[in-house]
Amino acid sequence: MPTVLVQAKSPNENEQKFEVEQGQIIFDELERQGLVLPHGCLAGSCGSCRIEILEGAEKLSPLGAVEADTIDSIKKTYCETDRAELVINKNIRLSCRAKVLGDIKISVLK
Numbered sequence: 001m002p003t004v005l006v007q008a009k010s011p012n013e014n015e016q017k018f019e020v021e022q023g024q025i026i027f028d029e030l031e032r033q034g035l036v037l038p039h040g041c042l043a044g045s046c047g048s049c050r051i052e053i054l055e056g057a058e059k060l061s062p063l064g065a066v067e068a069d070t071i072d073s074i075k076k077t078y079c080e081t082d083r084a085e086l087v088i089n090k091n092i093r094l095s096c097r098a099k100v101l102g103d104i105k106i107s108v109l110k
């Protein structure tokens, strides 16, 4: 089974590790195991479930058109503010769309 490591939010917290079913959506698998990530529509259009892929980006399902459009919008929005460094050269995905195909490490993007 693939693993999803969720980076700690602060130095006082521990990284969380989840074993997930291959081919399943990140959000669904973590929710099933008790970790509810930030979310909104759960349909790929609001961007509330954005995450950064820290390791294993190639081990996720390919970007679909809806997810790609939403991520483009997120990046534009961040770049129009003083938060551009949070998305420039970062591998951003949507936890409600991306499916796990192998071991990954993620961080929740604020």
Ligand code: FES
Pocket (backbone or CB within 6 Å): 038, 039, 040, 041, 042, 043, 044, 045, 046, 047, 048, 049, 050, 070, 094, 095, 096, 097
């Ligand atoms: S929850 Fe809206 S895009 Fe994922």
